[in-house]
Amino acid sequence: MFDASLSELADALAARRLSSLELTRLFLDRIAGPGAALNAFITVDPELSLAQARASDRRIAAGEAGPLTGIPVAHKDIFVAEGWPSTCGSRMLANFASPYDAHVIERFNAAGAVILGKTNMDEFAMGSSSESSWFGAVRNPWDAERVPGGSSGGSAAAVAARLAPAATGSDTGGSIRQPAALSGVCGLKPTYGVVSRYGMIAFASSLDQGGPFARSAADLAVLMNVMAGFDPRDSTSLERPAEDYARDLARPLKGLRVGVPAEYFGAGLAPEVGSAVEAAIAALERLGATRVDVHLPNAGLSVPAYYVIAPAEASSNLSRYDGVRYGYRAAQYDGLVDMYCRTRAEGFGPEVKRRILVGTYVLSHGYYDAYYLKAQKIRRLIARDFAEAFARCDVIAGPTTPTAAFRLGEKVEDPVQMYLNDIYTVAANLAGLPALSVPCGFVRGRAMPFPRTRPGAKVACRSGSSSSATTSPRRGCSASRTSTSRRPTGTSACRRFLGEGLRA
Amino acid sequence: MKKVTWETVIGLETHVQLSTRAKIFSGAATAFGAPPNSQACAVDLALPGVLPVLNRGAVERAIRFGLAVGAQVRSRSLFARKNYFYPDLPKGYQISQFDAPIVLGGALRIVLADGTERTVRLTRAHLEEDAGKSLHEDFHGMSGIDLNRAGTPLLEVVSEPDMRSAAEAVAYARALHALVRWIDICDGNMQEGSFRCDANVSVRPRGASDLGTRCEIKNLNSFRFLERAIEHEVGRQIAIIEEGGRIELETRLYDPDRDETRSMRSKEEAHDYRYFPEPDLLPLEVSAAWLGEVGASLPELPAAKRERYVRELALPAQDAATLTASRETAEYFEAVAAGLAAAEPTGDRAAQAKAAANWVAGELAGALNRADVEIGASPVCARSLARLIARIRDGTISGKIAKEVFDAMWAGEAAGDAAADAIIERRGLRQITDAGALEGVIDESSPRIPPRSPSTAAARRRRSTISSARQ
Known part of the structure; x- marks a missing residue:
């Protein structure tokens, strides 16, 4: 049951072999039992979940079920949900309960899915290891001494450990794809604007994009069919006809041109990750795809540009956490300015403060042109690189991360090393492109799943499906098997975005 | 220095x-x-x-x-x-x-x-x-x-x-x-x-x-x-x-x-x-x-209106500026002028406009100011003011009497477009402009006063005032 795909679960529910109540209980028990050690969830509320499950069972009985009705889904705690705490992994919002639902939550609720819980994450989605959470670090189900990646580490770990059939996440610079890779599951960052950001707590508005975690491309497509769609409450939401993300899943790869950028296979890439990704690309070729060498000459500038733009937007987005209206407020203070200072000093963790400082600096008078404006120019160069590369190929494939999962605490003291984990992922955010990570093997010896990445939506699902079929880690891994010395890795793909809304 | x-x-x-x-x-x-x-x-x-x-x-x-x-x-x-x-x-x-x-x-x-x-x-x-x-x-x-x-x-x-x-x-x-x-x-x-x-x-x-x-x-x-x-x-x-x-x-x-x-x-x-x-x-x-x-969808703007008032209606620049101080004032003025034009279809438009301008920028503005009332809330509406001015221009009342009528209209003594006529009739303010009839009245009311009395002279003066007002 824990290994069943979303469509298998839907079939079982429709056939009344299983009720949503039973299914939800199974997962809740697993979260509370063997899953507890992973610290993948910030909030689990069986009462709320089971009430939703009962309602979904009634809906199924009435014959009004959709593909996700009755299926429990875990949500990253960055999506606000009425009735649930919405903490964003921060002490600042530890006591915050939203009076409204995020667009994504509304969509899942409308589909009859059950909110299984709110997953743990790096504080305000700032991090690549899920260690910066006020609620403690998340552990990798494959090796409890290792990180699951971040910032959506709780969602990735939950799906990898079969604590949830599927989960949502958000990706600002790789926060879906990198944990998907390090935890051995599939994760998709859609084209910017496809999934509404309304109710998704902002980190860096021009880069943030919600997306799904699942164990297969087919499941990602089911989730995308619910999550995607125009929302007038998000001015950057794409207004275009709904599409069926499952439509091309079975389409053969024949004729698909897979671009392989040399820049993604240079120094810094762990050899065992490189060879797993090469093997995955070879598998795509065996399935009929054509390999094309492409170049992304400004790829090396993406991390520096990202770490100017994202903190700049974050420094402004996080100004609202001032202790005045909601959230944390320091207990003791002397006057307004002191209240601000203490509240923010106590309410934010070190990584968040670091980025607020950097962001404030790069926007300051006299530095704006040198940093923020230059980073925006680089952003346009990076988008142009992709546009040129996509003249020659349909998808671009490469590693999601330079290494498989690293040890807890290994990079906490060295932010730059932590940031370099995003080296293959941030470009897709800067260019607004869709990108997907699917598992493609394991690192032996030190052992972790690893990743490959590919910018591109519909085709990405299609190729993702086939490559995950040929390269995914064996099924059945779970929290109880975290002693295994195998670490998954993933490959990532991104695809030409279909002309819509390239932001500069 | x-x-x-x-x-x-x-x-x-x-x-x-x-x-x-x-x-x-x-x-x-x-x-x-x-x-x-x-x-x-x-x-x-x-x-x-x-x-x-x-x-x-x-x-x-x-x-x-x-x-x-x-x-x-x-x-x-x-x-x-x-x-x-x-x-x-x-x-x-x-x-x-x-x-x-x-x-x-x-x-x-x-x-x-x-x-x-x-x-x-x-x-x-x-x-x-x-x-x-x-x-x-x-x-x-x-x-x-x-x-x-x-x-x-x-x-x-x-x-x-x-x-x-x-x-x-x-x-x-x-x-x-x-x-x-x-x-x-x-x-x-x-x-x-x-x-x-x-x-x-x-x-x-x-x-x-x-x-x-x-x-x-x-x-x-x-x-x-x-x-x-x-x-x-x-x-x-x-x-x-x-x-x-x-x-x-x-x-x-x-x-x-x-x-x-x-x-x-x-x-x-x-x-x-x-x-x-x-x-x-x-x-x-x-x-x-x-x-x-x-x-x-934009209305005619104040500067354009101001120019048009000077050009088409021959109003002095100062009047034009006063009348375009707000859109309500301009609309009120234009409604008065239109009311006059309707009452005197063959009359001189510029003279009508000037008369309307004098009243809107003068008596009415003063009353509004004293009472601290916006023109939109004026107790005397544009159509009734036009009727009042028409009564001066057709010689029914003098300019001086018109002020008395206006005050009565302002005080709400009569309502509706024809308020001025009602007040004139009720108060018997219609002036006699026929010189013969006037002299008859004078003869009757003052038989002992010899001809060429000062009041006759006063009546003559008034008559000339009336005629100048009618020009």
């Missing part, structure tokens, strides 16, 4: 609250005076996860303004974030427009007290959201925050430093105030803060070409305060310079109770607002078709 004379240089920044029902980035209502925080939704409270959505009505009003002042309405403008911390600024930033405002340039023609016309150039006008209000009283050492006003749409209109006296600044502010009401983008209510000015004031030796160091005076929410604050500030600056001091670039606050300005923050304390493009909003695009649509 020749004494230096000083020239004052003034530029104004005016916050015009746009008259949309909903806020600029949320659906909450903008009505004034609601209980605190009853008109603040999740977006206005800056709850986690909320996003701004631009109100089309606010953009349309900005376009109306741009077209009305002959400015460039840019096809593409940008919103930016202005970052600073204050308890009544919920997001920690204000969404405004910075280096790409929607309205660029333009000019406003103003009429000074002596009737001379001048042009004040505009730098720009941009859209932004208002902040909430901090309430420092009634909370026992704490401050209250009311976010009802947070997110109210504003158009900030920035003038060039083209004004040379407090009187010119007031004339500009009045013209701007009249215009934004005229084109129906702002209710103009200054008590409620719908129209607020900041003045940038500097002085320089007369004849100098460089500008002096300026001070910005904030919180000027009446024309009187604007005038007094500028006069005070000019005096302060001249005194400092003449004593050998230097003016510091600073922001000053006008205190109407003490009639003085005092320093709010110096240049060193000035905020670094860390402006950057607002990533939650797309660039604002205004199509040529939209511009055309809005342009077609």
Whole structure:
């Protein structure tokens, strides 16, 4: 049951072999039992979940079920949900309960899915290891001494450990794809604007994009069919006809041109990750795809540009956490300015403060042109690189991360090393492109799943499906098997975005 | 040594609250005076996860303004974030427009007290959201925050430093105030803060070409305060310079109770607002078709009307200016003139207009002023005033009697379009213009008074008055 795909679960529910109540209980028990050690969830509320499950069972009985009705889904705690705490992994919002639902939550609720819980994450989605959470670090189900990646580490770990059939996440610079890779599951960052950001707590508005975690491309497509769609409450939401993300899943790869950028296979890439990704690309070729060498000459500038733009937007987005209206407020203070200072000093963790400082600096008078404006120019160069590369190929494939999962605490003291984990992922955010990570093997010896990445939506699902079929880690891994010395890795793909809304 | 004379240089920044029902980035209502925080939704409270959505009505009003002042309405403008911390600024930033405002340039023609016309150039006008209000009283050492006003749409209109006296600044502010009401983008209510000015004031030796160091005076929410604050500030600056001091670039606050300005923050304390493009909003695009649509919906503007009154109706410039001080006044005047034209289809239009102008700008304006009533709420409507004037022009009553009739109409002695006729009949005010009949009356009523008595002479004089009034 824990290994069943979303469509298998839907079939079982429709056939009344299983009720949503039973299914939800199974997962809740697993979260509370063997899953507890992973610290993948910030909030689990069986009462709320089971009430939703009962309602979904009634809906199924009435014959009004959709593909996700009755299926429990875990949500990253960055999506606000009425009735649930919405903490964003921060002490600042530890006591915050939203009076409204995020667009994504509304969509899942409308589909009859059950909110299984709110997953743990790096504080305000700032991090690549899920260690910066006020609620403690998340552990990798494959090796409890290792990180699951971040910032959506709780969602990735939950799906990898079969604590949830599927989960949502958000990706600002790789926060879906990198944990998907390090935890051995599939994760998709859609084209910017496809999934509404309304109710998704902002980190860096021009880069943030919600997306799904699942164990297969087919499941990602089911989730995308619910999550995607125009929302007038998000001015950057794409207004275009709904599409069926499952439509091309079975389409053969024949004729698909897979671009392989040399820049993604240079120094810094762990050899065992490189060879797993090469093997995955070879598998795509065996399935009929054509390999094309492409170049992304400004790829090396993406991390520096990202770490100017994202903190700049974050420094402004996080100004609202001032202790005045909601959230944390320091207990003791002397006057307004002191209240601000203490509240923010106590309410934010070190990584968040670091980025607020950097962001404030790069926007300051006299530095704006040198940093923020230059980073925006680089952003346009990076988008142009992709546009040129996509003249020659349909998808671009490469590693999601330079290494498989690293040890807890290994990079906490060295932010730059932590940031370099995003080296293959941030470009897709800067260019607004869709990108997907699917598992493609394991690192032996030190052992972790690893990743490959590919910018591109519909085709990405299609190729993702086939490559995950040929390269995914064996099924059945779970929290109880975290002693295994195998670490998954993933490959990532991104695809030409279909002309819509390239932001500069 | 020749004494230096000083020239004052003034530029104004005016916050015009746009008259949309909903806020600029949320659906909450903008009505004034609601209980605190009853008109603040999740977006206005800056709850986690909320996003701004631009109100089309606010953009349309900005376009109306741009077209009305002959400015460039840019096809593409940008919103930016202005970052600073204050308890009544919920997001920690204000969404405004910075280096790409929607309205660029333009000019406003103003009429000074002596009737001379001048042009004040505009730098720009941009859209932004208002902040909430901090309430420092009634909370026992704490401050209250009311976010009802947070997110109210504003158009900030920035003038060039083209004004040379407090009187010119007031004339500009009045013209701007009249215009934004005229084109129906702002209710103009200054008590409620719908129209607020900041003045940038500097002085320089007369004849100098460089500008002096300026001070910005904030919180000027009446024309009187604007005038007094500028006069005070000019005096302060001249005194400092003449004593050998230097003016510091600073922001000053006008205190109407003490009639003085005092320093709010110096240049060193000035905020670094860390402006950057607002990533939650797309660039604002205004199509040529939209511009055309809005342009077609604009009424005839005050300056154009003023010119037309002079050209077509041969009104003196001063009258034309008075009659176009507000759209309501102009509409009232035109309704009176139209009423007269209807009563005297063959009459001279210019003479009718002149008579209407005299009454609207004279007797009516005086009565409205004394009673502190807006022309829209005048107890004497335009049609009934036209009938009254028609009775003077057809000789039924004299101009002097007409004033008595007007007062009775104002007091509500009779209602309806024909109120004047009713009062004339009831009070027996119809004058006798037939000389024979008049002499008969005189003969009857004063048989013992010999011919050529003083009263006959008076009657003759009156007759000539009547005839001159009928010309």
